[in-house]
Amino acid sequence: MEMFCYQCEQTAKGEGCTRHGVCGKDPTVAKLQDVLVHVTKGVCQYAHRARAAGAADAEIDRFVVKSFFATLTNVNFDPSRFVDLIGQAVDVRRRAKSLYESAVESPEQLSGPATFEPAAGLDGLAEQASQVGIEARRRQYGDDVAGLQELIIYGVKGAAAYLDHAAILGVEDTSAYAQLHELVACVADELADAEALTGRALETGELNLRAMELLDQANTGTYGHPEPTQVRITPVAGPAILVSGHDLKDLAALLEQTQGTGINVYTHGEMLPCNAYPGLNKYDHLVGNYGGAWQNQQSEFEDFPGAILMTTNCLMKPKDSYKDRLFTSGVVGWPDVAHVSDGDFGPVIDAALAAPGFDGDAEEKAITVGFGRNAVLGVADKVIEAVKGGAVRHFFLVGGCDGAKPGRNYYTEFASAVPDDCVILTLACGKYRFNKLEFGDIGGIPRLLDVGQCNDAYSAVKIAGALADAFDCGVNDLPLSLVLSWYEQKAVAILLTLLNLGITDIRLGPSLPAFVTEPVLGVLVDKFGLKPITTPEQDLQTILS
Ligand code: FSO
Ligand code: SF4
Numbered sequence: 001m002e003m004f005c006y007q008c009e010q011t012a013k014g015e016g017c018t019r020h021g022v023c024g025k026d027p028t029v030a031k032l033q034d035v036l037v038h039v040t041k042g043v044c045q046y047a048h049r050a051r052a053a054g055a056a057d058a059e060i061d062r063f064v065v066k067s068f069f070a071t072l073t074n075v076n077f078d079p080s081r082f083v084d085l086i087g088q089a090v091d092v093r094r095r096a097k098s099l100y101e102s103a104v105e106s107p108e109q110l111s112g113p114a115t116f117e118p119a120a121g122l123d124g125l126a127e128q129a130s131q132v133g134i135e136a137r138r139r140q141y142g143d144d145v146a147g148l149q150e151l152i153i154y155g156v157k158g159a160a161a162y163l164d165h166a167a168i169l170g171v172e173d174t175s176a177y178a179q180l181h182e183l184v185a186c187v188a189d190e191l192a193d194a195e196a197l198t199g200r201a202l203e204t205g206e207l208n209l210r211a212m213e214l215l216d217q218a219n220t221g222t223y224g225h226p227e228p229t230q231v232r233i234t235p236v237a238g239p240a241i242l243v244s245g246h247d248l249k250d251l252a253a254l255l256e257q258t259q260g261t262g263i264n265v266y267t268h269g270e271m272l273p274c275n276a277y278p279g280l281n282k283y284d285h286l287v288g289n290y291g292g293a294w295q296n297q298q299s300e301f302e303d304f305p306g307a308i309l310m311t312t313n314c315l316m317k318p319k320d321s322y323k324d325r326l327f328t329s330g331v332v333g334w335p336d337v338a339h340v341s342d343g344d345f346g347p348v349i350d351a352a353l354a355a356p357g358f359d360g361d362a363e364e365k366a367i368t369v370g371f372g373r374n375a376v377l378g379v380a381d382k383v384i385e386a387v388k389g390g391a392v393r394h395f396f397l398v399g400g401c402d403g404a405k406p407g408r409n410y411y412t413e414f415a416s417a418v419p420d421d422c423v424i425l426t427l428a429c430g431k432y433r434f435n436k437l438e439f440g441d442i443g444g445i446p447r448l449l450d451v452g453q454c455n456d457a458y459s460a461v462k463i464a465g466a467l468a469d470a471f472d473c474g475v476n477d478l479p480l481s482l483v484l485s486w487y488e489q490k491a492v493a494i495l496l497t498l499l500n501l502g503i504t505d506i507r508l509g510p511s512l513p514a515f516v517t518e519p520v521l522g523v524l525v526d527k528f529g530l531k532p533i534t535t536p537e538q539d540l541q542t543i544l545s
Pocket of ligand 2 (some may be wrong): 005006008009010011012016017020021022023024025072073074078411
């Protein structure tokens with residue numbers, strides 16, 4: 001076995017990537033990520049205890065979220081960046097240790113990740129991964145417990161991504177960092193009781209809700225609340241930059257720096273909802289969206305006649321045809337792809353000006369986005385009246401990630417088959433499976449409401465909560481069903497959030513996580529009624545009956 005990773009939905013054979021990641025992650029990077037996660041767990045062991053004694057350090061907090069974010073699926077594939085991050089993690093752990101030891105009179109002697117010494121150099125580090133990776137823990141604890149520990153770590157990774165985005169915009173909450181450190185520390189301190197771990201996994205959902213709330217505050221506080229907006233989805237003539245990923249600040253900086261250059265900026269993938277923020281769409285040269293979800297990027301980037309910026313996941317192996325006009329920022333990386341680390345997008349602009357650009361305007365087509373919580377709750381009276389009067393029978397939240405594996409047509413077929421008197425809320429990149437279809441409206445309420453990115457699941461939670469308040473019932477009693485698709489660890493975090501909120505009968509697909517073993521799944525099914533998707537017809541019939 002060259003490596004072992006089973007953190008995402010497309011894992012090989014539904015069991016684990018053992019020779020090379022289906023995502024493109026090679027064994028060296030997989031092993032470096034194992035070591036980085038291990039040392040970062042050690043940081044959390046100290047940081048958690050230091051905080052309990054009243055001592056905290058903002059640099060430690062920020063490093064931990066960046067480190068976890070870097071190991072999310074499809075974020076960073078560059079071994080040199082991981083060697084560097086491991087070195088930083090050791091320094092930060094030393095700092096956390098002395099913070100802890102100076103905060104208490106008789107410090108505990110910690111073990112495990114707290115004392116693990118990474119080898120010098122890439123080969124030595126890769127060699128060590130077998131001692132600290134998932135396989136070692138599966139041997140030690142068995143599949144159920146190791147899987148539950150991973151479930152917590154994946155939920156933490158997702159929450160870390162949101163906390164990082166929020167921190168970039170200056171919004172932080174030390175109690176969220178404290179909870180994150182505590183959750184990681186419980187895994188690092190070898191919590192091995194399945195029931196206790198399940199409880200901790202649900203707490204990870206609570207952490208993630210707070211993380212998404214902070215991000216919502218950061219995004220809407222900086223760029224205003226999204227408003228229903230028509231977004232052009234066909235190109236216009238001129239030089240062009242395509243921005244993919246999820247980071248609003250990078251897009252804002254790029255828009256600022258491209259003003260007056262004649263370059264048109266397009267969103268891609270999960271950046272589509274950015275077109276609805278007043279603070280972003282005030283730039284006339286943000287001309288629209290190009291392409292679809294992340295897994296189509298190799299052909300879409302190849303065809304795009306300009307520069308491309310990838311601000312977060314989901315990055316795929318770049319083809320030579322566009323590698324020299326592809327740039328990464330933030331925690332993203334690929335060997336030999338230019339990285340913008342200082343917020344100066346000059347090289348991206350130069351590459352856009354050197355590329356041919358679009359030679360003419362394509363026929364104009366548009367879709368509507370921008371139904372965040374503020375916009376939807378702004379017309380809550382109309383929605384409630386439509387439900388009470390029988391014009392709207394049911395709401396479906398059909399959202400989550402898209403992906404390359406077969407089976408995701410389910411979501412296109414499901415959305416298409418939703419009856420005309422039902423409304424579909426959607427979010428994240430899975431919506432590209434159906435967001436260009438015509439759904440019409442019910443008495444002025446669009447039948448397809450795009451709530452935003454996966455990061456905006458907070459908005460969906462708020463909308464559901466407000467509807468439940470209006471109908472004086474619980475969210476589970478609303479005429480609302482959740483039909484979700486997952487791919488990577490942010491989706492894991494969101495699922496844990498929904499379960500922690502007590503939301504039942506969620507349908508999940510296209511396949512179930514490899515790290516959730518049968519017995520653990522049994523608990524989730526019994527307690528929450530979590531179910532795998534079946535066929536669109538059968539699921540619709542069951543829900544509506
Ligand atoms: Fe999609 Fe990728 Fe947004 Fe994920 S682009 S799959 S859950 O990273 O983050 O929805
Ligand atoms: Fe495999 Fe997913 Fe891990 Fe990539 S992130 S190595 S595809 S399980």
